[in-house]
Amino acid sequence: MHMADALVSPAVAGTMYAASAAAAAYSVKKVQIDDLDRKIPMMGVMGAFVFAAQMINFSIPGTGSSGHLCGGMLLSAVLGPYAGFLTMIAILAIQCLMFADGGLLALGCNIWNMAFYGCFIGGCLIWRGMTGKKMTKKTITAASIVGCMAGLQLGAFSVTVETLLSGITELPFAVFLGMMQPIHLAIGLVEGLITAAVLVFVYEARPEMLCCKAGQTDLAGKTGTAGRMSRKGTVAVLAVLALLIGTVASLFASGNPDGLEWSMEKVAGTAELAAEGGIYRSAEKIQEITAFLPDYAFKSSESAAGTSVSGIAGGVIVLAVCLGVCVVIKKVRRSGTVSAQTAERGNAKKGTR
Amino acid sequence: MKKISEAISDLHKMDMEAGRSGWLQGVHPLPKLLVTVFFILITVSFGKYDLAGLLMMGVYLIVSFVLGDISVRLLVKRMRAVLALVCLVGIANPFFDRKVLFLIGEFAVTGGMVSAVTLMVKGIFAVSASYLLMVTTSIEDLCYALRKLGIPGIFVTVLMLVYRYIIVLLKEIERMTDAYALRAPGQKGLHYKVWGTMVGQLLLRSMDRAQIVYDSMMLRGYHGGFYLRCKKRAGRGDYLYAAVWLTALLVLS
Numbered sequence: 001m002h003m004a005d006a007l008v009s010p011a012v013a014g015t016m017y018a019a020s021a022a023a024a025a026y027s028v029k030k031v032q033i034d035d036l037d038r039k040i041p042m043m044g045v046m047g048a049f050v051f052a053a054q055m056i057n058f059s060i061p062g063t064g065s066s067g068h069l070c071g072g073m074l075l076s077a078v079l080g081p082y083a084g085f086l087t088m089i090a091i092l093a094i095q096c097l098m099f100a101d102g103g104l105l106a107l108g109c110n111i112w113n114m115a116f117y118g119c120f121i122g123g124c125l126i127w128r129g130m131t132g133k134k135m136t137k138k139t140i141t142a143a144s145i146v147g148c149m150a151g152l153q154l155g156a157f158s159v160t161v162e163t164l165l166s167g168i169t170e171l172p173f174a175v176f177l178g179m180m181q182p183i184h185l186a187i188g189l190v191e192g193l194i195t196a197a198v199l200v201f202v203y204e205a206r207p208e209m210l211c212c213k214a215g216q217t218d219l220a221g222k223t224g225t226a227g228r229m230s231r232k233g234t235v236a237v238l239a240v241l242a243l244l245i246g247t248v249a250s251l252f253a254s255g256n257p258d259g260l261e262w263s264m265e266k267v268a269g270t271a272e273l274a275a276e277g278g279i280y281r282s283a284e285k286i287q288e289i290t291a292f293l294p295d296y297a298f299k300s301s302e303s304a305a306g307t308s309v310s311g312i313a314g315g316v317i318v319l320a321v322c323l324g325v326c327v328v329i330k331k332v333r334r335s336g337t338v339s340a341q342t343a344e345r346g347n348a349k350k351g352t353r
Numbered sequence: 354m355k356k357i358s359e360a361i362s363d364l365h366k367m368d369m370e371a372g373r374s375g376w377l378q379g380v381h382p383l384p385k386l387l388v389t390v391f392f393i394l395i396t397v398s399f400g401k402y403d404l405a406g407l408l409m410m411g412v413y414l415i416v417s418f419v420l421g422d423i424s425v426r427l428l429v430k431r432m433r434a435v436l437a438l439v440c441l442v443g444i445a446n447p448f449f450d451r452k453v454l455f456l457i458g459e460f461a462v463t464g465g466m467v468s469a470v471t472l473m474v475k476g477i478f479a480v481s482a483s484y485l486l487m488v489t490t491s492i493e494d495l496c497y498a499l500r501k502l503g504i505p506g507i508f509v510t511v512l513m514l515v516y517r518y519i520i521v522l523l524k525e526i527e528r529m530t531d532a533y534a535l536r537a538p539g540q541k542g543l544h545y546k547v548w549g550t551m552v553g554q555l556l557l558r559s560m561d562r563a564q565i566v567y568d569s570m571m572l573r574g575y576h577g578g579f580y581l582r583c584k585k586r587a588g589r590g591d592y593l594y595a596a597v598w599l600t601a602l603l604v605l606s
Contacts, residue, residue, distance in 0.1 A: 004435050005479030006472050037568060037576065040507065044514020045522075045563035051515065052522035055357045056530060057542035069552065078560075090512040094519070097487050097495075098367060099360070100431035104483045120515050144580055163442060167401070168472065171445045194548055201553030209560060297454045323446055331447050 001184070002095065002110055005103030009166035010243055016162065017108030023116055024089060027082040033291030039083055047078060047087040051094065058194050069198065070148040070191035073127065077144075077199055080211045081124040088115035109162050113155040121154060135210065138197050145192030152188035156180040263322020357527045364520055366427055369484045370488035377421030381587040382494040383501050384595035390406040391599055396478045401468040402454065405600040407475065409605045413598065414481050421489055428484045432477060439476035492516050497581045510579050522559060529555065 008016075050071040058068065071091060075084030092110050095101040102110045130143035160176050163169055169176065202209055238263065371378065377385075392413055398405045418425065450465035486495075496509045529551065530543075537544065543551060 002438075004439055004476050005393055006435075006439050007398055008477035010394055010399065013397070013519055024508070025505075028507055030534070031507065032587060037571075040510055040531065041514065041567040041570060042563040043511045045559050045566060048518030048522045049556060049559040051519050052357075052526045054551065055360060055523065055556065056358075056526060058545070078556075086508055086511055087515070089508065090515045093512060094516055098364060098516075100435055100480045100484065103393070103435075103479050105479065119538060148486035169445060170441050171442075171449065174503060185518050193545075194552075197545075197549035197553045198556060201549035202556060205553065206557060209557070290527065 002102030003106040005105040008106045012166045013105045020108045020111040027085045030082040043087045071121045073147045076119045076123020081119045085119040113158045117151040117154040122151040139198040144196035148192035149188035152184045156184035174267045371491045377489045381591035382498040386498045388598045590606040
């Protein structure tokens with residue numbers, strides 16, 4: 001996912017440098033509060049460890065291919081997100097300068113895409129949120145997988161946006177995104193599993209080394225606290241983020257046809273094919289009644305507010321559907337457990353008789 | 354694992370190149386860093402059809418490679434990875450942008466073809482410029498230049514430490530993977546059952562090593578920062594080098 005210099009325009013590169021520099025400045029400030037003298041050698045050696053460990057090929061069973069370790073997540077788990085972020089910057093700078101893995105101008109983009117999401121979303125939000133209160137093998141595994149997948153998905157999304165904003169590729173947004181996201185979902189899963197295997201081993205061998213089990217002090221002298229954000233708080237932050245993306249990002253949604261519409265226009269000369277027959281007319285009528293925001297806008301209105309509202313409404317509907325499905329699954333599982341327990345009790349009674 | 358030994362060998366070669374005595378190696382690191390960043394900035398600013406203007410920027414690279422007597426063998430190796438990614442992104446351009454720009458005989462050259470080639474040339478030029486900087490400047494000198502530009506000391510110190518320990522840990526990993534490969538012949542990569550134990554062991558050993566490093570640094574009077582020193586003070590020649598190239602690049606663009 002390392003971006004080369006040729007893939008970014010100076011404006012995008014400058015913006016991403018500024019964003020990464022702001023995150024780095026904040027991290028420097030936060031790290032200096034802790035025992036810095038003690039932490040610096042640890043950061044140096046751990047950075048070298050991640051660099052070296054990323055050279056190992058981890059064979060993925062049944063596929064014949066191999067994966068790599070996820071550096072940001074691992075460093076955040078061991079050093080904390082702020083020190084982890086600074087160490088990741090050093091790794092990316094060396095990869096860029098010594099191995100041409102990513103460009104000098106694109107370094108700001110690469111820091112944002114790989115270090116920021118890995119350390120702050122994966123390490124700060126997900127790792128602390130999931131393991132802060134109770135650190136077990138299960139929570140470590142879950143946090144590693146979710147953190148790596150989320151970090152890589154966000155990183156891949158950023159790569160797509162940065163490349164398109166730079167005007168480098170002629171690929172439509174949807175096609176490019178369709179190429180980037182699924183492959184990184186699979187990579188994220190594998191990287192998450194590798195990272196989980198390593199962190200679970202460390203947890204079993206030397207649990208005090210992980211940052212930061214509640215009430216414990218890690219090697220860098222930092223005392224662990226329970227996750228800063230409660231489950232409700234995390235959900236609230238994610239909800240606000242979803243709302244922001246729904247309102248702000250949807251305003252920039254392209255008016256050009258998406259990948260499928262584009263292909264149809266090329267093949268059939270139109271993006272919408274007419275269908276004849278009674279069943280189609282009935283379906284159209286139902287759609288007219290149910291679609292309260294047709295074409296992502298208010299009915300008989302072209303205003304931008306309609307696009308924003310449709311973004312929020314879409315998010316809320318998806319959230320509600322997810323919630324509904326989860327509740328149904330939970331109920332089904334609970335009723336299954338209850339019936340199994342009843343059957344067990346019945347068998348036990350028969351046995352005693 | 355071939356990849357690890359190749360990485361160690363590449364790092365050694367880069368160090369050796371940077372340690373050579375030569376005209377370009379003798380230039381102060383700060384002007385070299387500024388000229389490199391300026392060159393890359395101008396290179397990527399060229400329009401997607403402006404291939405002719407972009408090719409003119411090659412003058413800086415040719416002159417610098419000749420003046421510095423720099424080997425291009427390692428550069429060609431580094432190009433492979435960059436070109437693969439750039440080609441992947443640019444390969445769609447000829448299919449989507451079919452506007453005919455000019456004709457060569459009867460062959461119509463489209464905008465997509467030109468923009469794809471421009472993208473590749475930009476990739477090659479940018480990598481060559483950063484390679485040029487690294488083979489003529491040691492990591493200590495580069496860190497000194499970064500400090501002069503106002504990069505926080507903590508970041509520069511971590512950069513130096515990571516660089517110094519990379520070779521140590523790469524060698525350790527090479528020993529471990531060699532031992533594993535001898536016990537598991539014909540296997541591609543690490544088996545999933547040993548992911549945790551093998552890399553986890555190395556992680557624990559690295560952390561113990563970090564503690565030893567910290568203790569020994571404290572015994573030598575370490576108090577949170579390294580004193581970076583450049584072998585050479587910036588002189589009139591260095592300022593002239595920067596001024597000449599910055600002007601030349603502006604004219605060429």
